[in-house]
Amino acid sequence: MPGTRTLATDASPRIAAASIRSVSGTRMLVVQIADGRALILPLWLYPLLHAAAPSAQRNLQIIGRGRGLHWPTLDLDLSLAGMLAGTPDLTKLAKSTAKRLHLTDYARIAAQPRRKAS
Numbered sequence: 495m496p497g498t499r500t501l502a503t504d505a506s507p508r509i510a511a512a513s514i515r516s517v518s519g520t521r522m523l524v525v526q527i528a529d530g531r532a533l534i535l536p537l538w539l540y541p542l543l544h545a546a547a548p549s550a551q552r553n554l555q556i557i558g559r560g561r562g563l564h565w566p567t568l569d570l571d572l573s574l575a576g577m578l579a580g581t582p583d584l585t586k587l588a589k590s591t592a593k594r595l596h597l598t599d600y601a602r603i604a605a606q607p608r609r610k611a612s
Contacts, residue, residue: 514537540570
């Protein structure tokens with residue numbers, strides 16, 4: 495309509511809080527999203543985080559205005575978009591760490607073909 499202004503908003507989800515917790519005996523990354531949703535991911539998706547000492551796991555920062563997480567002592571960054579998609583860490587170091595730790599669930603997920611973003 496003429497004379498009507500549209501307010502542009504950034505509706506992308508943002509991280510409000512994150513922590514590492516034990517859920518049914520499995521270490522999980524728990525991410526609280528600002529819109530009220532919670533994302534719970536097994537640490538084996540991220541072998542470097544899985545292998546880290548508890549103190550390094552707890553030392554996390556929300557970065558990019560809530561669009562990601564950073565672990566300074568691990569030099570590890572995870573994007574909220576990747577976490578929402580369930581994408582594991584597929585770096586060479588993550589793969590070798592998973593192999594060393596015998597993370598069979600990670601190996602199964604990492605071997606699946608990935609769709610390329612369009």
